[in-house]
Amino acid sequence: MELILFYLAAAISLGTTLMAITRTNAAHALIYFIISLLASAVIFFLVGAPFAAVLEVIVYAGAIMVLFVFVIMMLNLGEAGQRQEQAWLSLSAWIVPAILAAILLAEMVLVLSSSETPIPAQSVTPKQVGESLFGPYILAVEIASMLLLAGLVGAYHLGRRYLEETREDEGE
Amino acid sequence: MLDLVWLVPIFPLAGFLILFTTIGKLPQPIAAAVGAGSVGLAAVVAFSAGYVFLADGMSPLTVTLYTWMNVGDFSPGLSFYVDGLTLIMMFVITGVGFLIHVYSTTNRAVFIDDEHHSRFFAYMNLFVCAMLLLVMGDNLLLLYMGWEGVGLCSYLLIGFWHDDPANGAAARKAFVVTRIGDTAMALGLFLLFLNFRTLEIQPLMAKASGTWVLGSPTLAAFLILGGAVGKSAQLPLQTWLPDAMAGPTPVSALIHAATMVTAGVYLIARTHELFLLAPVAQTAVALVGVITLLMAACTALVQTDIKRILAFSTISQIGYMFLALGVSAWSSGIFHLMTHAFFKALLFLGAGAVIFSLHHEHNILKMGGLRKRLPVAFWSFLIGSAALAAFPFTSGFYSKEPILMQAFEVSPWLWAGGLLGAFITAIYSFRLVFIVFFGEMRTEPIEPTGLSGTPWAMAIPLLILCVLAITGGWWGEPQVAAVFPEVSGEHHAGATAYITSGVPLVGIVLAYLIFLDGRLKVTALTESSLGKVLHDFWFSHWAMDWLYNALFVSPFKWVTAFNKKDILVDSIYDGTAATAAYVHTLLSQTQTGVLRFYAASMALGLVVLVAVVLGLT
Amino acid sequence: MEAVSVPLEHGLVLAALLFSLGLIGVMVRRNLLFILMSLEIMLNSTALAFIMVGARWAKPDGQVMFMLILTVAAAEVAVGLGLLLQLHHRFRSLDTNAASHLRG
Numbered sequence: 001m002e003l004i005l006f007y008l009a010a011a012i013s014l015g016t017t018l019m020a021i022t023r024t025n026a027a028h029a030l031i032y033f034i035i036s037l038l039a040s041a042v043i044f045f046l047v048g049a050p051f052a053a054v055l056e057v058i059v060y061a062g063a064i065m066v067l068f069v070f071v072i073m074m075l076n077l078g079e080a081g082q083r084q085e086q087a088w089l090s091l092s093a094w095i096v097p098a099i100l101a102a103i104l105l106a107e108m109v110l111v112l113s114s115s116e117t118p119i120p121a122q123s124v125t126p127k128q129v130g131e132s133l134f135g136p137y138i139l140a141v142e143i144a145s146m147l148l149l150a151g152l153v154g155a156y157h158l159g160r161r162y163l164e165e166t167r168e169d170e171g172e
Numbered sequence: 173m174l175d176l177v178w179l180v181p182i183f184p185l186a187g188f189l190i191l192f193t194t195i196g197k198l199p200q201p202i203a204a205a206v207g208a209g210s211v212g213l214a215a216v217v218a219f220s221a222g223y224v225f226l227a228d229g230m231s232p233l234t235v236t237l238y239t240w241m242n243v244g245d246f247s248p249g250l251s252f253y254v255d256g257l258t259l260i261m262m263f264v265i266t267g268v269g270f271l272i273h274v275y276s277t278t279n280r281a282v283f284i285d286d287e288h289h290s291r292f293f294a295y296m297n298l299f300v301c302a303m304l305l306l307v308m309g310d311n312l313l314l315l316y317m318g319w320e321g322v323g324l325c326s327y328l329l330i331g332f333w334h335d336d337p338a339n340g341a342a343a344r345k346a347f348v349v350t351r352i353g354d355t356a357m358a359l360g361l362f363l364l365f366l367n368f369r370t371l372e373i374q375p376l377m378a379k380a381s382g383t384w385v386l387g388s389p390t391l392a393a394f395l396i397l398g399g400a401v402g403k404s405a406q407l408p409l410q411t412w413l414p415d416a417m418a419g420p421t422p423v424s425a426l427i428h429a430a431t432m433v434t435a436g437v438y439l440i441a442r443t444h445e446l447f448l449l450a451p452v453a454q455t456a457v458a459l460v461g462v463i464t465l466l467m468a469a470c471t472a473l474v475q476t477d478i479k480r481i482l483a484f485s486t487i488s489q490i491g492y493m494f495l496a497l498g499v500s501a502w503s504s505g506i507f508h509l510m511t512h513a514f515f516k517a518l519l520f521l522g523a524g525a526v527i528f529s530l531h532h533e534h535n536i537l538k539m540g541g542l543r544k545r546l547p548v549a550f551w552s553f554l555i556g557s558a559a560l561a562a563f564p565f566t567s568g569f570y571s572k573e574p575i576l577m578q579a580f581e582v583s584p585w586l587w588a589g590g591l592l593g594a595f596i597t598a599i600y601s602f603r604l605v606f607i608v609f610f611g612e613m614r615t616e617p618i619e620p621t622g623l624s625g626t627p628w629a630m631a632i633p634l635l636i637l638c639v640l641a642i643t644g645g646w647w648g649e650p651q652v653a654a655v656f657p658e659v660s661g662e663h664h665a666g667a668t669a670y671i672t673s674g675v676p677l678v679g680i681v682l683a684y685l686i687f688l689d690g691r692l693k694v695t696a697l698t699e700s701s702l703g704k705v706l707h708d709f710w711f712s713h714w715a716m717d718w719l720y721n722a723l724f725v726s727p728f729k730w731v732t733a734f735n736k737k738d739i740l741v742d743s744i745y746d747g748t749a750a751t752a753a754y755v756h757t758l759l760s761q762t763q764t765g766v767l768r769f770y771a772a773s774m775a776l777g778l779v780v781l782v783a784v785v786l787g788l789t
Numbered sequence: 790m791e792a793v794s795v796p797l798e799h800g801l802v803l804a805a806l807l808f809s810l811g812l813i814g815v816m817v818r819r820n821l822l823f824i825l826m827s828l829e830i831m832l833n834s835t836a837l838a839f840i841m842v843g844a845r846w847a848k849p850d851g852q853v854m855f856m857l858i859l860t861v862a863a864a865e866v867a868v869g870l871g872l873l874l875q876l877h878h879r880f881r882s883l884d885t886n887a888a889s890h891l892r893g
Contacts, residue, residue: 006795010803017807017830021814026822033826036807040837043803047795047844052852059859060833064866068826071870075822075877084884088819097816100775101809107782108805118794122847132849133856140853144860151864158871165878765889767824771815 006046013039024085026072030065037061047119051126174233177221177254180262181304183214184297191294200289204277207293211273211300215266222259230256232374234310248371253310257655260506261307261438264513268430269300271633275521276422278629292332296426299325303431307438312361312371315439319357319403322432323350329427330419342415349412353402357439360395367392377445389446393453396443397460404436404490407464411716413487417479421524424479429486429520430513437493437509441502444656448500458498458582462589465491469596471713473603477534478523481604484713485560486516488593492575495590501578502656507649508575511567514644515559518637522552525630526608529617536604541613548626550609552634557605559641561598562676569673570645576672587668591675598679599686606687800841807834821876821883825869832862 016036023029037060044053075081133141187210191203198206225233236251252258273296302321309315331343365371368379380389400406405413416428427433440447440457447454465488472484489512496505526542526549527534543550559568572594580587626634685692697703709715762773811834814827836858843851873883880887 105809116796128849151867155867155871767885
């Protein structure tokens with residue numbers, strides 16, 4: 001039963017991801033991608049990582065993707081943008097990337113093609129994760145905090161210039 | 173007293189420093205006084221030292237001023253070694269040098285302004301100092317320093333009138349050609365040091381005699397011979413000396429006749445232990461001497477430039493000294509060095525007086541009949557030529573005869589070659605006298621002439637040198653027997669001795685018949701085609717200059733012209749730069765600026781990388 | 790809810806498939822917005838692989854790595870979207886080919 005749930009979630013994840021990379025409408029693509037992330041969250045839950053599953057839903061699908069939504073709203077691409085995307089997504093543009101990705105995939109599957117190792121039916125609780133994070137991984141957490149700070153400053157800097165210049169444009 | 177022998181080179185050095193630092197500031201008489209005075213003081217000390225040396229029983233002495241440098245077990249000192257050989261060289265350098273300096277104080281000799289005067293005496297003093305270091309140094313390093321020092325002064329003085337590019341070229345030629353020999357000599361010194369870990373001459377020679385067997389020092393001896401032939405203008409490096417006559421005449425007298433060019437003879441005499449152990453090298457010395465003396469004598473026979481005749485005669489006479497060294501007649505070689513310094517300095521100074529009187533005329537064919545007008549120069553020349561030709565009872569006779577006799581002991585062929593050379597020497601030296609001083613006057617000398625036309629400063633050195641040129645040999649060979657091993661065999665007065673003594677007289681008579689009396693016509697000989705070819709051949713000194721130009725100078729010039737723009741070296745660097753630029757243009761093609769292309773490249777790289785890892789595992 | 794015994798290889802192959810799809814998206818798309826989205830797909834697929842391997846040994850390390858990837862993704866999206874806004878402002882387009890001034 002749970003195994004079927006895993007394959008179902010996997011199929012949904014693959015299908016929605018495929019849809020996400022082929023859409024011409026950015027908002028549609030984003031929705032497909034969010035569904036894919038939710039399917040991933042299901043898989044996380046199934047393999048015994050409930051904390052990761054929760055974070056996937058709240059932070060990834062919830063917070064990060066909302067940023068994309070904001071940007072799509074600001075740009076307001078519309079019908080013209082969709083036609084442009086249609087023109088760019090010609091069949092010939094797919095050939096080389098598809099071949100390269102297929103080779104890479106084949107190589108990765110070749111690496112993974114050993115006997116089937118079952119994942120033990122055992123959950124890793126948020127408490128364990130927390131102890132690990134603030135125990136041996138404390139340095140990594142500090143670095144991650146600095147990375148986020150850098151991202152914050154960078155995003156503010158780039159965004160501010162954009163806003164100022166836009167304001168000047170409007171003022172003219 | 174003998175401890176103060178280090179003062180001898182100090183005086184000329186002080187003179188050099190005073191003159192050099194005040195160039196153009198000292199008035200001419202004071203500069204002349206400093207220049208001649210410093211050498212005079214050196215001469216006084218040298219002769220006093222010689223007197224003490226003889227009185228003390230002639231025991232060699234080493235005077236160390238201080239240690240020059242101290243590297244490991246190598247510590248050459250600034251120290252002087254005094255023995256009979258050194259003292260004779262010192263007498264010649266300071267004595268003859270002083271006379272030439274006095275001669276040079278007259279305006280007529282150097283005929284230059286104040287600045288030139290200071291510069292001239294500064295260089296001359298520096299030369300005397302360097303030459304004294306050369307002969308007095310107790311180690312080969314100090315000797316080498318003096319050796320290079322005299323080379324430098326020679327260069328500076330040959331090119332003294334540097335306004336004329338030809339003089340600069342002559343100076344450069346002398347410098348470069350002698351440098352070839354100096355390189356060989358430096359290699360020889362390295363070799364000796366490598367073997368014995370010392371450069372002090374006396375311990376070195378003792379060790380060499382003690383440890384080296386017959387034949388082992390051949391290479392070292394040949395390298396030292398290379399240095400000697402360069403400095404002493406012997407075959408095959410003799411081509412620089414005739415051109416060196418571009419310098420002022422007193423320079424020719426001092427450096428290129430009396431002292432510097434005999435440095436090679438001194439060097440071989442000083443290291444005679446090596447040559448005794450290397451019979452091949454010693455035979456080479458003798459052969460070099462004989463061939464050089466014959467070639468130079470033939471050349472002197474047909475030259476027309478008075479100074480060039482004397483230059484070739486110098487080469488020829490040094491050839492006799494080399495012959496002497498080659499047949500182990502060490503004392504005779506040094507003896508001839510001394511007498512040659514007297515009569516050749518006399519000839520050069522006399523020639524200087526003639527040249528000045530005739531408005532810088534060098535061509536003897538435009539001279540003539542000067543006997544009455546320039547009596548001092550005439551008598552100088554007559555006595556000098558007599559000594560040069562080994563006329564009996566002159567100094568040259570006493571020194572040349574034992575050389576030839578000893579050569580006869582070793583090989584009659586060497587004796588025959590030397591004798592032929594002596595015959596030709598007699599002809600060309602009296603050809604010079606007869607053409608210049610007899611016959612009809614072709615160029616009028618400037619006034620005043622006669623005895624009053626010669627200043628005292630010029631006449632007295634000439635007079636002293638005349639006396640020395642005649643009597644220099646009357647007291648027999650100098651007291652250097654203690655330095656050299658005994659000469660084997662004894663000089664027997666037989667037919668050989670009479671022939672040896674008589675041949676120069678025949679030459680003089682022949683010269684008289686041809687060039688003065690006119691009774692013997694040689695026009696048939698000189699006008700013949702063979703005679704003309706021979707004349708041209710000898711006139712160009714056996715085409716040596718032409719040969720060297722063709723063999724060395726021209727190919728070198730061609731290479732330099734070919735490589736004028738440094739193509740050989742630059743092509744490497746230009747090629748590197750061009751390759752880098754080409755690779756750059758190739759690689760810059762990959763910088764498309766298209767983000768998707770970069771992504772695809774990274775994916776391709778990933779694919780390849782994973783494939784490689786897969787292949788490896 | 791009790792966890793199930795999912796085969797590890799299947800989970801990793803899923804991650805590889807998602808990664809390949811993301812890679813195709815990065816290479817095919819010219820719109821910077823879609824490229825950023827594809828990058829998120831690739832990041833998520835690696836996160837999935839970490840979770841899978843962490844679960845295999847029942848250790849929290851996989852989830853720790855997931856959280857680090859999450860922070861990287863957050864920072865990357867923040868800066869990436871800022872750049873996207875600048876691109877749109879400068880060129881009035883999201884075409885990455887327009888910003889090819891780096892051509893050598």
